[in-house]
Amino acid sequence: MNVQLLQELMEITEEEQNILQQKKEVVKDLYTTQTHFIIERDKFLSNEKKIVARKHTRFVDFPKHKHDYIEINYVLNGQLKQRVGDEEITLKQGELLFLNQHIEHEIDACAEEDIILNFIVHPDFLKFIFSFLSSENMVSDFLLNSLxxxxxxxxxxxxxxxxxxxxxxxxxxxxxxxxxHTLLSDSTVKLYMGLLIVQLIKHSEKLVQKKDIPFERNLVIQSLKYIDENYQHASLNELAKQWNQPLYAVSKSIKKATNQTFKELLQEKRLTKAKELLETTDLPIGEVVDHVGYDNISYFYRIFKEKFGQTPKQLRHANMK
Structure with a gap:
């Protein structure tokens, strides 16, 4: 264990100091603006910051709540007692708990030696993982369900x-x-998260899983991977042929699972890739448009601005400042 890191995290935060002095309950306004206790990612994340780690507040019971993001609890030291759904779980040192946006949990007050890290993860942060996960694992299903x-x-x-x-x-x-945080921290964390997921899949015998209902979405997982790998020329017709399924059946399955059509998912992938190329390369905009699979530059400009709030030229210029 990183002793210096542990010592740093053992320090009492301002929120914890207030709890110790005034014996207050959790201040909901720090976490949500809603009547129902749904912790909001906007309190911690931004368009630029898709993942943060936050030390869990000690010395007070944390009431029943949900999140509008994916949360990962990690016990750096001590333990974490909580009720997840209708089950009691005690996380021990070194253990992890992934929670999707749709499950409630409540947490018993942590003692001073209990150091828990909550990874607050925007669902979009994990989309890239589909490009290298196989469909034959429970982590893929969990991510698909969450996303x-x-x-x-x-x-x-x-x-x-x-x-x-x-x-x-x-x-x-x-x-x-x-x-x-350093200049390369965002890229480094993304790589570490990918490595973490791979290692967790390799050690899946150590996994305990909870689902409210069975979750069998192999076709949708493979459809998302198909879009990710073939976005330049992907088509619903080709996908249906690969699965030897009627076009309408594949289309309906994708829409039901993702609440988006194949066309919408493909467009999102192409525009995201175009934005990445505009920010990280010197390719002319016309070549970027062609690379991501569009042949109508006017149409590309219109949908790009609708999604990102600025034209490709404006984005590139802002990125050069």
């Missing part, structure tokens, strides 16, 4: 991985990058 499921099924993944050195090393490195 696209329109039925709001509560779900968690509980990883008893305290003895897996590789996973502990990755997590500590991620925490250091998130708490001590």
């Amino acid at each position: 696209y499921n329109n039925t709001h099924n509560g779900e968690y993944l509980y990883f008893k991985v305290s003895e897996v050195t590789e996973i502990q090393d990755i997590l500590e490195k991620m925490i250091v990058e998130l708490f001590h």
